[in-house]
Amino acid sequence: IAKATDKYIMPSRTGIEFVDMASKDWEIHHWVRGGCLYGVMPCNGLTYAPPHNCACYPEAKLYGFNALAPEPADPSDIAPDPIAERLEKGSAYGAVPTDRAESEDDWPTYRHDNTRSGATGHRVDAAKLKSSWTADLGGRLSSVVIADGLAFVAQIDQHTVHALDARSGEKVWSFTAGGRVDSPPTIHHGAAIFGSADGWIYCLRATDGELAWRFRAAPQDRRMMAFEQLESTWPVHGNVLIENGVIYAVAGRSNFLDGGLRMYRIAPKTGEVIGETTIDDKDPETGENIQNRLQTLQMPVGLPDILSASGGYVYMKSQQFDLDGNRLNIGPNSGDAPTNAAVQAGDGRHLFAPMSFLDQEWFHRSYWVYGKSFSGGHNGYYQAAKNTPGGRIIVFDDQKVYGFGRKPEYLKWTTTMEHQLFSAPIEAPEGALSPADITDKDTRRGNAPEAPKGKGKAKGKGKAKSASGASMITFEKAASLDPSGKALAIEAWVKADGKDGVIVSRGGPNAGFALFEQAGKPAFAVRVKKEVSQVGAQQPLNRDWNHLVGVLTQDATLKLYVNGRLAIEGPSKNGLIDVDPAQLLEIGVDQSGSVGDYPQTFAFQGLIDEVKLHVGELSDAEIAASAAGEPAAPANAQTVLSLSFDEGDAQDASGQQNHGTLSGAVTPVKEGRRGGAMEFAGGGKGGNAGPAGTLVQFNWTQDIPLIARAMVKTGDAIFVAGPPDVMNEEETFQELVEGDPEVRKLLAEQDAALAGERGAILRAVNAADGATIQDIELPCPPAWDAMAAAGGRLFLTTTDGKVMCFGQ
Known part of the structure; x- marks a missing residue:
């Protein structure tokens, strides 16, 4: 819905646009918008963009309720402070035992390693698992990392990182930062290193929580209200990436806001900045507005997330960087959504979450991808999972991807949705494209996993890839x-x-x-x-x-x-x-x-x-x-x-x-x-795929009686946990259509389960075939993606603020 001011007409379908009728100037901002049927509101000298349920430009568009102001008339108002003035040294500076190496049996960073695999080769005896201890911290908790006999967890809204004894659950120390810490620290050579929404990166001595140093990644000490708390204009995710002995972290909210995102490379021992890259609205190759690359509802990555690394590259969502922080292979691949999302083959396959690793909202157009590309728009969000493994949550090893995701027949525009636990090969499926396969005129409309309706309907000669x-x-x-x-x-x-x-x-x-x-x-x-x-x-x-x-x-x-x-x-x-x-x-x-x-x-x-x-x-x-x-x-x-x-x-x-x-x-x-x-x-291995499903050929699939919120792989077992799934949506929808009054009770029961009122299930399955090994009842659902394994034990945090440990 368009709006207008004295000076501008403001269309707002694919993004906020400012049309100056006097100067005949048209400026686009497709990285921010409201819902399709409302748009935005200019008022009080600001532009208000309400929340949306949209999948357009998913890796660049702002989320939440945003109030935006014009950029300062004087550029010096947002000029960064000198880097040297932003490093502070603490009492443990130079006194962190940097020679301490993490054990192979540790879980030292978010999702275990820099690839964010969520998997360890060390075995947890799934058949003999039982509760060992519970620590009640309260509040919203991050996932856990484990190293040097300690379990580290962030109490997110309390700005606090806790270290617990991994054997007993007893609290060893706590440290409070100046803003939210949304994910656990990375443990590196005796140091616990993490970012905060206050714009700082902290390095603590892991044994006692003493501050070694902190660096203000925010270019200025500016604050704003964000999600009911005071935060820096340039927050930093809690978990930082340490690749080849260098810290990689990003500060900021969007490449289009407040001078853009800042990617830093920092020495872990000293906190000194090795390099800084600005990721803003300028195309690093042409110097022009990065939105010139916009194609239909596809745009280059512009939102920060927990970083990952694989194959000698650093990744932020689907965006690839070299180790010097330079953007490589800037997308999109194509303005045609099926073609763009079909580019999953070749170097650069990695795990990423288009809506963020930390997003736990279960938006029906959101899921994780093991691949290279993701498409936006009503006709694009489901395309990636047609060409590569995709799911609500994913773990992987060097041969297979394991996930909990929508059954392929429910990928596109379905009222009902059913999910499955699955295993699939880690290689790109046959039929997926590489960037070299794309030409300016190439689209996937005639070569998609689902056959072109024109050919199939008109002549009976359509040919497509089978779903499984x-x-x-x-x-x-x-x-x-x-x-x-x-x-x-x-x-x-x-x-x-x-x-x-x-x-x-x-x-x-x-x-x-x-x-x-x-x-x-x-x-x-x-x-x-x-x-x-x-x-x-x-x-x-x-x-x-x-x-x-x-x-x-x-x-x-x-x-x-x-x-x-x-x-x-x-x-x-x-x-x-x-x-x-x-x-x-x-x-x-x-x-x-x-x-x-x-x-x-x-x-x-x-x-x-x-x-x-x-x-x-x-x-x-x-x-x-x-x-x-x-x-x-x-x-x-x-x-x-x-x-x-x-x-x-x-x-x-x-x-x-x-x-x-x-x-x-x-x-x-x-x-x-x-x-x-x-x-x-013949062919097909039992995957629940419809004819418009996916190129992915599943090794196995299993229906499980829970809605997965946490998942890890340990040795030969997969652990998955979440609230009970008590209804079959196909059957329930049919009962709704038929007006069956009993269905209301079932819906209420499922609502209660999702709200955490029916506890949760922790299920262990065999990684080879998905067969159930053991089910354990939990008193409360796990926090999002909040499970880890180390020392033969399983750790998870719950939505009611507890840390739980399971062992033999």
Whole structure:
């Protein structure tokens, strides 16, 4: 919504813009805006930008409620004080035992190491884990770091860092800074080093908390109110990066505010500044406004975060720096959101959080990424997870990424959301792009993980990457494919190479139908009101061509025909399919939710030909004629899908224009039952992925009964903790639609769990397959990303201000 003043018109859709009608000058500020339906408010000589629920420019746009003033007329008003005057020496200066090296079994920094892996190679015995001690500090706590027999934690809003005895939980010392400390210190050679919202970087002697030195990273000692406390205009995150013996830290709120961000390189022993880089609104390569790089809803990184390091580079979110603090490979890659987020391959893959490692709000457009790029906008936020592992929280080792994230079919614009615990390869998936693959004209619209609707819908020749490696053909929803309240028949010729797999499916856990092979035998299933009814032949299929027909009659009888003969029949327990399933029609898999009694995906391996879907009933004679190679138009049914595959595509010959899109390793072959056929390579490893899901091929996935807020990997185990997840959102949404009054109780129970009123679950799983090792009940949910492991023990902080330790 646009606003205006005496001098300016202020459009504010993608950012605040100032249009001076007199001078005909137009200045953009796309790094700040309010919500789409309100915009901003100019008043009192300030511009007020209220909170937004937007994913545009996620790595650059301000968050929260901001009041912005014009920049000072006199540049000297924001000129930095001399660096030498900003270093203060404490009583422990020069007396920190710098020869003390951290043990390999320590957890000396945020998320264990500079890559922020959240993983240690040292084992914690997950099967024998039990509570050792609890320390009640109160208030909002950071995660814990552990070194030299001490556990260090920040009491965030009290500006205090505590050191506890790691064996007993007894407090050893406390130190209070001048502002919030939002994350734990880094322990380096006997020193505890951290930043604060007061703009200072502190170095304490780790054994007793005595100040060695502090350096004011804020260029001036200016204060402002921020989130109900007094802070520096240039705050510093608590955890600092120490790479190759050099401290890296960033002060500031945005590269567009108050002269920009300052990245410092500091000597840990002395506090002396080795180098300083200003990250402001000037492009370091051209000297022009950095917003000249803006493409659609993509912009270079402009917000600070906890830094990471990997492969000889330093990272702030997705932005890469060399070790001298120079920005490299400044984004975006493309103005096309799918293309921009597809750039995940090549050097520079690392873990980053577009909305900040410390963001715990569970904004539905926010998640972590192990890769290189992230796209903004309503059509961009979900694209990264289509091309590389993404999740609410992630840990990784040198071979695999483990995470808790949205199931791929829920990445894009879904009312419901379901999550899974997963393991995936650390390498970029096949199909992800590298920067060298991008040209000025290149977009991902014709080569995305989801096939282009234009091609698939119009001609039946769309080709896309499969969501989890499975080969399949998918069809867009259409009124003609709606099975609700109708008799139907699904037929296909199959020549199976394997003994299991879905031939044709439509539906999921609430409603649908499926024709499939299980243990070498054909079967037909329908699901009505969440309950499955299934019939299966007694005899296995031969290894040659077989004609299969699954029939649901108007009187709700299931029939399965094999090679023209009725093999078995039985009742549909709840009658005809009552709703149009939310899931797409698929050939070769059931990736959107199992209709029958089989695991998800359940990919078919072999040849499929002559697939037809009829709405209405087929007679025994019509089915026998079709099996004999003499098909005719049915008398009491309408054919709404007819696929011959003779032209090497999935073009529908029924006249209903239900053309399909090929995904994964689906190969047209000439040796069909009649003419051409499609060969399905199988694949897929049980990942809960929809056809518009992800290129990531999961090693395993698991549904878990909790909503993860903390996660670590230790040796061969994954520990994940969070409040209980007590509802299935698909089922709950359906109950809401149906007006079931009982669903309100379930919603209230889930709300109470999220509020911390139902405790939490700490689950240990096997890293190799996700199998559960042990569940431990917790009295309170963990603080965000607040788990660590050292010395064979597990440490976590809770939302009610406690530090907990678990050992044997």
